[in-house]
Amino acid sequence: MPRQFFVGGNFKMNGTIESIKGIVKHLNEAKCDSNTEVVISPPALYLLLTREHLRPGIEVAAQNVFDKPNGAFTGEISVEQLKDSNITWTLLGHSERRTILQESDDFVARKTKTAIDGGVGVILCCGETLEQREANKTTEVVVNQLASVAKVVKDWSKIVIAYEPIWAIGTGKVATTEQAQEVHAAIRSWIGKELGNEAAEKTRIIYGGSVSEKNCRDLAKENDIDGFLVGGASLKPAFVDIINARA
Numbered sequence: 001m002p003r004q005f006f007v008g009g010n011f012k013m014n015g016t017i018e019s020i021k022g023i024v025k026h027l028n029e030a031k032c033d034s035n036t037e038v039v040i041s042p043p044a045l046y047l048l049l050t051r052e053h054l055r056p057g058i059e060v061a062a063q064n065v066f067d068k069p070n071g072a073f074t075g076e077i078s079v080e081q082l083k084d085s086n087i088t089w090t091l092l093g094h095s096e097r098r099t100i101l102q103e104s105d106d107f108v109a110r111k112t113k114t115a116i117d118g119g120v121g122v123i124l125c126c127g128e129t130l131e132q133r134e135a136n137k138t139t140e141v142v143v144n145q146l147a148s149v150a151k152v153v154k155d156w157s158k159i160v161i162a163y164e165p166i167w168a169i170g171t172g173k174v175a176t177t178e179q180a181q182e183v184h185a186a187i188r189s190w191i192g193k194e195l196g197n198e199a200a201e202k203t204r205i206i207y208g209g210s211v212s213e214k215n216c217r218d219l220a221k222e223n224d225i226d227g228f229l230v231g232g233a234s235l236k237p238a239f240v241d242i243i244n245a246r247a
């Protein structure tokens with residue numbers, strides 16, 4: 001069975017009540033390919049507002065979750081609280097959190113395990129810096145990031161892997177279709193060895209990094225690209241064109 005196309009919109013730390021209501025209204029009224037799973041990820045403050053206004057069928061993701069149950073953890077949000085608010089996904093391991101907030105592979109792995117054990121889906125990000133790419137270390141870096149998660153999570157059926165080369169994020173410098181396909185194929189082959197052929201066939205591997213309405217169709221034609229994680233363009237009406245990249 002072909003893997004269902006998946007498009008995530010990561011708003012990052014952008015938006016206001018008004019602008020997010022506008023994006024939600026646009027999505028509610030848009031004609032979106034019914035074969036594409038769509039998940040949008042507003043800042044934590046707007047998760048409930050988004051869920052309450054968004055039509056059923058489009059899911060909402062938190063941009064983070066903590067690895068502990070409810071308790072004395074100022075500033076954090078638990079898996080239990082996400083579920084209580086009908087937030088069914090979370091985004092973990094984004095390079096902005098790995099770099100700016102110094103989140104380690106182990107911390108990302110622990111948070112992934114907590115989310116998966118609690119029944120919340122995970123968009124798990126991985127990706128290399130330009131320096132690492134130029135040193136031919138892309139596969140090694142990406143596989144190491146994923147391997148930390150595989151040490152503690154065996155069931156990857158609720159994980160979507162987002163390959164996001166750091167040099168392509170927010171830079172307008174999108175990976176070529178060949179560059180993206182090559183890494184996606186390497187990830188799939190690693191999944192096969194680590195988690196078995198069925199997981200390799202079923203796990204969705206999406207691409208992120210300067211995806212736009214202009215480049216999405218070509219990227220979507222590649223065998224191992226199962227969708228996108230969109231940053232900047234998810235705040236614009238053109239996000240719908242990206243959702244419909246395979247339509």
Ligand SMILES: O=C[C@H](O)COP(=O)(O)O
Nearest residue numbers: 010169170209210231232
């Ligand atoms: O999570 C999304 C990625 O960081 C991509 O962001 P971008 O589309 O603005 O390059």
